[in-house]
Amino acid sequence: MAAHAKYEKKIGGSIAILIGLISIYEAYKLYPYSVNIVTGDHALPGFIGILLVAVGISLFVEKKGQEESHSVLPTGKKRFKLSASVILLFIYCILIEYFGYVASTLVVSIILIKLIAQNRWMNAVLIGGLITAVLYGLFIVILKTPFPVGIFSFL
């Protein structure tokens, strides 16, 4: 399904209005702690909220065709590659907590290479292993980043 950017400005405008309203609400919540109407932590959230709503409305009601981007989101294999890569990154965040740096990075790098480069499994394992080792040297040995160790605490 090709998702045309037909409603791009309407969607953008609506999101801006929504964020603007949230900002105004936050300003309203913080107002009791303020010195006066323009001095305090509420002031900028209030101004920005009002501006977001105003610009959002103007974008929402803008006539179609005025500087429309005519972009199309990818479909088929490309969409799969894009979504799978992003999902894999989110999974990596979870895996690293439970299995630690080495196991999770190795698995994720192999799958990413298989997915993006479409190499043979053997090549993917070799390259994935190399990437994991180099990044281990950089982030853990040199930068001393304390990644979660997970269940493989010996790694």
Add this chain to the structure above:
Amino acid sequence: METIMYLWGGLSEVITPSNLFIVLLGSLLGTLVGVLPGLGPTSAIAVLLPVTTILEPAQGLMMMAGIYYGSMYGGSTTAILMNIPGESSSVPTTLDGYPLAKMGRAGSALGIAAIGSFSAGIIGLLGLVLFAPFLADQALKFGPPEYFTLMLIALLVLFNLTGYSLRKSILMGLFGFFVSLVGIGMTTGMPRFNFGFSFLTGGFDMVSIIIGLFAITEVLKGLEEDRTARKRVKIKRVYPTKKDLQQSKNAILRGSLLGFFLGILPGISATITSFLSYDLEKKLSKQPEKFGKGAIEGVAGPESANNATSSGGFIPLLSLGIPASPPLAVLLAALMIYGLTPGPLLFEQNSQMVWMVIASMLLGNIFLLVLNLPLVGLWAKLTEVPFGILAPIILLVSVLGAYSVRNSMFDVTVAIIFGILGYLFHKFHWPIIPFVLCTVLGPKIESSFIQSMEMSSGNLFIFVERPISLAILLLAVVFLVISIFLMKRTKKRLMQETGEKMEFS
């Protein structure tokens, strides 16, 4: 005279084996990342920023400056050899650089680009040494109202520079402000926009947002374009000939001066100056018909202008704390991470470190010129690294880099989410630059605003009642008009040359 002494002092401190190694490493790392297709200076600095955090602040900053210069140089390699302009400011370089490469003169084009970048960098540095302390001295007279006006106006002018709709730019800037407000409020200490979640109380980490918007987004764009290693043109000769140098010397000088003097004005970006330089060279040439088919002046002028504008950007960054472009916004964030506050006080409070960093830039430029010409073959080889291998590496480094700043998995999630948002913004032509600049400057603008309001007991007219503030406002109107005129012209030129809309760099 005093500034020369400071610079000399900085130079004498930089010339130690460890500092020289750091500058060299930064320049080489920057070039390495810059030559990889699709990665520009901003992503190079963002991805490598966490790596520099183990260093002493001065060394970290020297390395960051080297990375910035190196990646700027690396960008011209892909533009010339593969016809891929990493950023819109490199488009004019492709117009004659790629035809020259196809004619077997890639080495000449790359060599002239390196010499142009070097001379522009040196002119930019001279300007920095002469103007930045003076400007910082003047800026000491600024109070919070003047700062607020200056930053707000600078942003408004920059919004006009994105190349996309002004309304979208403003909206993206406001969204950036909104993101910068998340966290602890500066007057009451109350959490803002945390919606009851403790992980939002600390606010968003700037580096994670930048890694997402520039590095992860770049990979997603590459996946969509199905980037395969494009065949590069073979390099036959690395060094430019005497004739090339003869033909280019005036173009380099003109490009450097034009890029620097226009570039220090607010509202003039590197894209504008590089196109202006290209058109100027074409106009002055005795053989204008050669342009677009392989005129060496068509590489020399724009490359010099591009680099001179970028170097000129250090003046408002260091003396006023205002970044003129996304890579400088990341550098501003880096300065803050190292505990420095860019602005007029920087030259007073951290004078030794600032002059050390400035001196290191001088050496970095020399390293780039001396090393990069013989290494052109190696850099060219790197452009052939398959995207299938490069993409997983960039993604993993982005995730691990985002984690390493605050050791927080929340920051990694933020980087991934902003990576997706960046892809969508790019897809539907929503400019990222106003978002980044407002996210970085948001806290400074808010503190200036609150201080101004406290000074005036809530009187908003304080911004027009004070003479300096009023003068800034009036000057801003003039710059905005000039900027709008030049912007329209550059937009038209970019459309003529590429047939598509691009976000300006």
